[in-house]
Amino acid sequence: xxxxxxxxxxxxxxxxxxxxxxxxxxxxxxxxxxxxxxxxxxxxxxxxxxxxxxxxxxxxxxxxxxxxxxxxxxxxxxxxxxxxxxxxxxxxxxxxxx
Ligand SMILES: [Zn+2]
Numbered sequence: 001x002x003x004x005x006x007x008x009x010x011x012x013x014x015x016x017x018x019x020x021x022x023x024x025x026x027x028x029x030x031x032x033x034x035x036x037x038x039x040x041x042x043x044x045x046x047x048x049x050x051x052x053x054x055x056x057x058x059x060x061x062x063x064x065x066x067x068x069x070x071x072x073x074x075x076x077x078x079x080x081x082x083x084x085x086x087x088x089x090x091x092x093x094x095x096x097x098x
Contacts, residue, residue, distance in 0.1 A: 015083060017041065018050050022079065025058050 017040050024037050041047045057078055 014040075014044065014047055017044070017047050018054075018083070019079065021047075021051055021054050022075070025054060 017037055020033065020037055021041070024034055041051045061074065061078075
């Protein structure tokens with residue numbers, strides 16, 4: 001598919017980025033980390049998609065819970081779900097490209 005060279009955004013591991021997006025959404029990370037995460041998300045279609053999903057999740061959580069922060073249990077469960085779907089997706093890509 002694409003040649004070598006366009007690997008700048010691969011400095012960050014996608015699953016780490018997706019985990020950190022929670023911090024970004026909560027405005028809990030510093031400016032440098034935020035810039036790095038947003039840079040990756042903007043360059044990485046699969047993370048961008050998940051970023052959108054997580055923004056929706058956060059809105060859903062705040063509507064349902066009436067607060068800014070989700071209960072730890074719910075939040076952790078959603079994180080596990082997202083990670084699982086990410087690794088399934090990555091495995092699928094690998095199978096398809098072979
Ligand atoms: Zn990514």
